[in-house]
Amino acid sequence: MTAFRLLADIGGTNARFALQAPGDGCADIEVLACRDYEHVKDAIDAYLARAAARGHATDGIRHAAIAIANPVEGDMVSMTNHHWHFSIVALREACGLATLLVVNDFAALAQALPHLDARGRERIGGLDAAVVEERPLGLIGPGTGLGVSGVMPAGGGRWIALAGEGGHASFAPVTRTEMRLLDALWEEHGHVSAERLLSGPGLEAIHRVLAGERLAAADISARALDGSCAACRATVDAFCAILGSVAGNVALTLGATGGMYIGGGVVPRLGPLFHASAFRERFEGKGRLQPYLARIPTWLVTEPYPALRGVAALLDTATR
Numbered sequence: 001m002t003a004f005r006l007l008a009d010i011g012g013t014n015a016r017f018a019l020q021a022p023g024d025g026c027a028d029i030e031v032l033a034c035r036d037y038e039h040v041k042d043a044i045d046a047y048l049a050r051a052a053a054r055g056h057a058t059d060g061i062r063h064a065a066i067a068i069a070n071p072v073e074g075d076m077v078s079m080t081n082h083h084w085h086f087s088i089v090a091l092r093e094a095c096g097l098a099t100l101l102v103v104n105d106f107a108a109l110a111q112a113l114p115h116l117d118a119r120g121r122e123r124i125g126g127l128d129a130a131v132v133e134e135r136p137l138g139l140i141g142p143g144t145g146l147g148v149s150g151v152m153p154a155g156g157g158r159w160i161a162l163a164g165e166g167g168h169a170s171f172a173p174v175t176r177t178e179m180r181l182l183d184a185l186w187e188e189h190g191h192v193s194a195e196r197l198l199s200g201p202g203l204e205a206i207h208r209v210l211a212g213e214r215l216a217a218a219d220i221s222a223r224a225l226d227g228s229c230a231a232c233r234a235t236v237d238a239f240c241a242i243l244g245s246v247a248g249n250v251a252l253t254l255g256a257t258g259g260m261y262i263g264g265g266v267v268p269r270l271g272p273l274f275h276a277s278a279f280r281e282r283f284e285g286k287g288r289l290q291p292y293l294a295r296i297p298t299w300l301v302t303e304p305y306p307a308l309r310g311v312a313a314l315l316d317t318a319t320r
């Protein structure tokens with residue numbers, strides 16, 4: 001019997017784990033809350049114990065890959081939006097693994113984009129072009145933080161994922177309301193990155209400035225969705241418009257003429273409000289370059305665990 005491989009996608013809030021036999025899809029996916037574990041190894045051990053209790057053979061695991069929400073440079077990994085901090089070599093040895101691949105989570109998600117089918121993505125606007133021509137694809141995803149990435153075609157059906165930190169690029173306001181947001185967040189942070197607005201905490205910050213009220217992101221979107229809070233609706237509308245503007249910047253910067261994808265946990269939770277928003281108008285609203293952007297399709301990633309698929313592809317390459 002072929003041994004399973006362990007896959008993980010670790011964000012600032014959620015750690016998603018799966019087992020995978022080479023060539024197969026993910027099995028036994030489970031989402032754990034990062035805050036419940038002191039160290040990343042505690043979360044791995046907890047997942048493996050639970051998977052074993054569910055009847056999976058977890059003893060022979062030799063290869064693993066982790067997609068994680070921070071830059072990965074060298075051996076030490078330090079999460080941007082959570083306190084986990086570890087050495088890749090020490091973790092590999094402690095887990096008794098032959099291979100432990102650690103990559104940026106949005107680079108892993110980007111790797112999955114060319115392979116998403118109709119069930120894995122929903123078009124928000126622009127042309128309905130399939131990925132027939134090999135053209136760059138862009139990616140932006142608000143979650144606990146803001147991930148930004150893309151994949152470049154490398155010929156012969158191969159794609160190279162980018163591992164940048166574009167969520168930390170400076171926020172550029174477009175409207176007077178956004179000037180107000182920038183002004184207020186300047187006072188708090190000095191440097192105001194796009195992530196300060198385009199993330200779960202960013203949704204809360206927009207609401208704090210525009211409505212003068214502290215509300216959790218989930219409450220803001222729930223009250224906007226059920227129509228009980230006009231100020232919450234205004235917050236969600238501002239968030240979606242800013243996302244359109246920043247997504248347009250990423251598409252222009254990467255030349256993402258194959259399509260621009262929206263990942264992360266926040267946008268799928270906005271439901272119909274995202275479709276009704278100014279996202280697409282603001283995506284295209286770049287003056288003389290509007291016709292260039294009008295041709296680029298924008299897609300919402302609807303596959304539930306796309307980064308796990310991407311990290312599996314990267315592990316295939318690393319263990320080939």
Ligand SMILES: Nc1ncnc2c1ncn2[C@@H]1O[C@H](COP(=O)(O)OP(=O)(O)OP(=O)(O)O)[C@@H](O)[C@H]1O
Pocket residue numbers: 010011012013014015069081105142143144145146147199200201203217218219221222264265266269270
């Ligand atoms: N119903 C909701 N509406 C809007 N935002 C929400 C809702 N529920 C949770 N969030 C926000 O989503 C964020 C978590 O997003 P996600 O599920 O993508 O987590 P993550 O993968 O751990 O994040 P990241 O990869 O960016 O570090 C949290 O900041 C939370 O406040």
